[in-house]
Amino acid sequence: MKNIYLDNAATTRVAPEVLNVMIPYFIKIYGNPSEYHKMGMDSRKAIEEARGKIAGFLGTKAETIIFTSCATESINLSHKGLIEAMGNKFPRKVRPHIITSSVEHKAVLETCHSLERKGKASITYLPVDRFGRVEVESVEQAVSRDTVLISIMYVNNEVGTIQPINEIGQLVQRLNQNRKNPVYYHTDATQALGFLDCNVDNLGVDLLSFTGHKINAPKGIGVLYIREGVEIKRQIDGGNQEKRLRAGTENTPYIVGLAKAVELVNIRKNNKVRKLTSFRNILIKELLKIPGVKLTGDPEKRVPHIVSVIVNGVEGEGAVLYLSELGIYASSGSACTSTDLAASHVLTAMGYSESESHGSIRFSMCDKTKKQDINYLVSEFPKVVEKLRKMNPIYNEK
Numbered sequence: 001m002k003n004i005y006l007d008n009a010a011t012t013r014v015a016p017e018v019l020n021v022m023i024p025y026f027i028k029i030y031g032n033p034s035e036y037h038k039m040g041m042d043s044r045k046a047i048e049e050a051r052g053k054i055a056g057f058l059g060t061k062a063e064t065i066i067f068t069s070c071a072t073e074s075i076n077l078s079h080k081g082l083i084e085a086m087g088n089k090f091p092r093k094v095r096p097h098i099i100t101s102s103v104e105h106k107a108v109l110e111t112c113h114s115l116e117r118k119g120k121a122s123i124t125y126l127p128v129d130r131f132g133r134v135e136v137e138s139v140e141q142a143v144s145r146d147t148v149l150i151s152i153m154y155v156n157n158e159v160g161t162i163q164p165i166n167e168i169g170q171l172v173q174r175l176n177q178n179r180k181n182p183v184y185y186h187t188d189a190t191q192a193l194g195f196l197d198c199n200v201d202n203l204g205v206d207l208l209s210f211t212g213h214k215i216n217a218p219k220g221i222g223v224l225y226i227r228e229g230v231e232i233k234r235q236i237d238g239g240n241q242e243k244r245l246r247a248g249t250e251n252t253p254y255i256v257g258l259a260k261a262v263e264l265v266n267i268r269k270n271n272k273v274r275k276l277t278s279f280r281n282i283l284i285k286e287l288l289k290i291p292g293v294k295l296t297g298d299p300e301k302r303v304p305h306i307v308s309v310i311v312n313g314v315e316g317e318g319a320v321l322y323l324s325e326l327g328i329y330a331s332s333g334s335a336c337t338s339t340d341l342a343a344s345h346v347l348t349a350m351g352y353s354e355s356e357s358h359g360s361i362r363f364s365m366c367d368k369t370k371k372q373d374i375n376y377l378v379s380e381f382p383k384v385v386e387k388l389r390k391m392n393p394i395y396n397e398k
Contacts, residue, residue: 002327004373008214009157009191009306009364010331015216015264018257022218025253033250034241043252050259057262058208058225059199066224066242067255071190072107074209074224077246078186079111079151081232082207083121086148089181095122097146101134101163102127102349104153105188109345112151122146131298132161132350139168143175143183150185154192154203158346158362159297160306162196169204184230190214194265195273195303206230212254216366217261221254272367276304279365279374283307286378290385296347296360308362310352313389316360322384328377331362 005013025046031039033047048062055062068074079098086096100112102125115121124142126134134152143150150172154165165187172185186207189198194215200208208225212218226232226245238247284307287293292312311319316332323330343357363377390396 002376004328004369004376006328006330006363006365006369006373006377008366009160009362011213011219012216012366013368014218014257015261017264018217018260021260022253022257025256029252033252034239043250046256047250047252050255053259054223054262057198057266059201060225061228063243064225064228066226066245067250067258068222068224068246069220069251070213070222071105071188071209071211072222074211074222075105075107075186075188076111077224077232077235078207078209078226079108079149080115080120080235081245082149082184082230083115084233085231087120090146094146095119096148097122097124097144098149098151099124099126099139099142099147100151101125101153103132103134103156103158103346104151105157105190108151108153108188128349130351131301132156132159132296132346133298133301134163134168136164136167136171140171140175145181147183148181150183151187153188153190154196154198155189155303155306156297156346157191157306158344158360159308159350160191160302161297162192162301162303165203165205173204191303191306193262194269195276195305200225200227212258212261215261215265217258218254221251221258223258268367273304275367276365276369279369279371280304280307283363283374283378287381290382293385294356296350296352305365306362307364308360310347310356311359311361311385312356313392313394314359314361314385315388315392316358318388319361319384322388323381326380326384328380331364332360 029042031043033040033043051065052062055065083096090096098112098121100108112123116123126138128134152163152168155162169185172183176182184206187205189208189210193210206227211222232245234245236247241247241250284295287309294310296308296310320330320332343354344360347357347360
């Protein structure tokens, strides 16, 4: 049977080069990096070298990089940590204000909901256009004197739309020229890291989150970039690791692996973008030949590796299962929400109905994707669609 993995927006395989650099830190250099003996100091040295490599990739200093377990933890630390640090600067009855979008990853949305429920912050959830893009003007209009954080994802994980991150960064810089209390700017760069410029100064961000398992590092390691001067209150109490911002013994092998994965991104990005852009365009062209198939997301301002479509008369979950039997592995949306039968919050925010949203299917590629994989998909997918439509009495009645 075929084995074609097209769910790389959910997770990626660990690259052999990444695994190879990790192994010694499991079985030879396994000392606790907080200890002062040689094995502990060797672990500490490896962590700091990794921190420096990741900082270099983001165009910042090593001191601004905090290691976490995943992007979700980084986002929680960023948002809750900032709000708690800023809370005492506001009058008792005034809540700090956060601006975010209605299509963010659940890690951002649920963190904001939590702050809102606990009365720690007020939140504005911005609408998006039919392509899932936030309008810069709507961000500016939402800013109030109590705004402390703007959090807009770099790339949407479900439809692949690239947000106007640079333009929002320029807006924040203009706003802060005339404000006593600055507005800080965060982006979830998880789906952007392997494909787009992530230099923090170019983007104008003060906080940036990402995870390793979307760029061929293992699951269980993430990063939060915190610009110098931004005050954050830690969310995990304990020891003094990670500049007293994230207690707990550092995961040395995973940190080393993440640094190697980032290094590989730097080396391979240009070729990967070129190749996957070509595959993406072919795939979109062929899928849209099927009657009742709609592309979701911006047709131009999108990352190379994600193609998301809505198929009328087809349940996305059913299509994923039928494709799986053919050895093609895709998804019906974000991995963090695909087990929930509710309609995608991203697609409904973009104006799609609940019934349309249930017909969503996402294909996401990687540098190991081959032209013959795409050819096999486009030859088999119309058959799957036809089979599922025949089983749908409502579609046939229409």
